[in-house]
Amino acid sequence: MRIDRRTLLRLTGVSLLAVAGRKVASVLGAVVDSGASAAQPPARRWAMVIDLPKCLKEEGCTKCIAACHRLHNVPLITDSRHEVKWIWKAPFENVFPSQENAYITETLHGKQVPVFCNHCADPPCVRVCPTQATWKRRDGVVMMDWHRCIGCRYCMVACPYGSRSFNWVDPRPHLTQMNPDFPTRTKGVVEKCTLCYERLDKGQLPACVDACSEKAMVFGDLDDPKSEVRRLLEARYSIRRAPELGTQPEIYYLV
């Protein structure tokens, strides 16, 4: 049998397609399997309650921010366009636009409120991520895989809280000190608060909770009816950021 150039090219193309098809099939198979095998923490519903009157006692306090950013190697970038932040403070009116009210009490008016990832029960960022580089753990933590992230920033577009940061430049030169126990990031990936999953897995509290001298941040399991967070939410009036969007934030603010 004689094979001319055209036939050879055609056969090569068909073979390549077949190999690619098998690869795709095996990847799809692996995706179906992976759910069962991956190590998962026990099912919980981690939540944070922030007691605003306590939090606002000391004006200009940044203890939680400093503790978090030091522990997680969050770079200090002065250009506000390229900032990376896991926890920061913003005016009450901007954090809670649906509470719009010109005559709001003096205790809240224009006050700087701590904000970070809400670890939503139904997170839009997880829904839109094309590579599952961000996902939700069984205990409610919205996680981030900096090694899988392709840097498309769709999660940032989807997050209604502006809680995510992108590394527009190499973050490492902007670290004043480095914590060798936590990874640094590279340019071109998205990052955010991960609720100190590395501390939770060791039975410790998130670093911001530990750092707060006023004990204004309370952390616990909402599925546990006897937890401190449940007790606080039952006793006091609480608000959440943009609850009307249905994302079910797990960060509660006592007012």
Add this chain to the structure above:
Amino acid sequence: MFMFEKAVVGSRRYWIWIFCLLAVILAGLFAYLRQLSYGLGITGLSRDVIWGLYIAQFTFMVGVAASAVMVVLPYYLHNYKVFARVTILGEFLAISAVTMCGLFIFVDMGQPHRVLNVLLYPTLHSMMFWDMVSLGGYLLLNVIITLVTLSAEREDVAPPRWIKPVILLSIPWAISIHTVTAFLYSGLPGRSFWLTAIMAPRFLASAFAAGPALLILLCLAIRKLTRFDVGREPIQKLAVIVTYAMILTVFFFLLELFTTFYSRIPEDMVHFEYLLVGLQGYHALVPWMWSFIILAAISLTLLILPRTRHNESVLAASCIMVFVSLWIEKGVCQVIGGFIPAPLGNITEYAPTLPEVAIVVGIWAVGILMTTVFYKIALSVREGYDVAY
């Protein structure tokens, strides 16, 4: 390669044009290498304006790609012979446009070498995954269709029968690429500027105006530069399509304005306010927005009036205005306006940087180069002589 020999013979003018395009592409490549080493911080983007010119250009070009259906559908589904000479031009334009889309996405990635993670971890609940699937499929369909129909034409035989269902499949597929692209935007809570069910119809309407307008301009240019003339009738039919699509585009835009400003919901109004009159002293996009409105109004008037539409010189001017106005609307305002103000109410304005513009222009040059080469091949095959352009 596929009839490529037709593309490497050409006049002096042809080669000067090719080398100019290659120079622009090279400049874009150089700018991209700088972005690759420095990071996306080299652009005008920020933590508030997360997507900019790259993704906006991508969105606009998806429309140009999808608009090929406006010649494919009448010709193949309704056997409308008038479009016999322009159909292949529309399909080749689609191939160039989809390639540009892929490049615009690629240069927007923070970690471009990981881009295949999208296929390695297929995520069915992500609209970006579906966008990749639909655009990839559309590219493949159009490559197969042009390859098979043009080969048959060269051999002077009828195309094989199996190509007909492939062509018919490409019609809904074209609609799908722009629908899924609209879904990228319209399904996000908290981005109220895009949270509108008529996002996909708006995208399609403006695409079916901008794409055929470009096709008219290309046909007129080909007539000037070569001996190939598609004739007067297909251009006039395309002009009618552009007119209807432009009417729908403007109508849909007015619908958005009504819902936004009659309901007076602040979070819906702020984005339009920023674009139309500026917000808290920030008004970088106001001149752009009004350029869109004025150009759209003038071109629509000239298109609706039969006397001006039938005059080919006026029609060419109208088509330029349609294309530019919709490029502004989709390629500038629609995407960037959604980010201003940011979710926390703060306003960060956006202006692309020089490297960013160089990369965008470079990708446009890639698209123009591809279209030039494709058209050269198609016209050479069709006329049986070397087209001198």
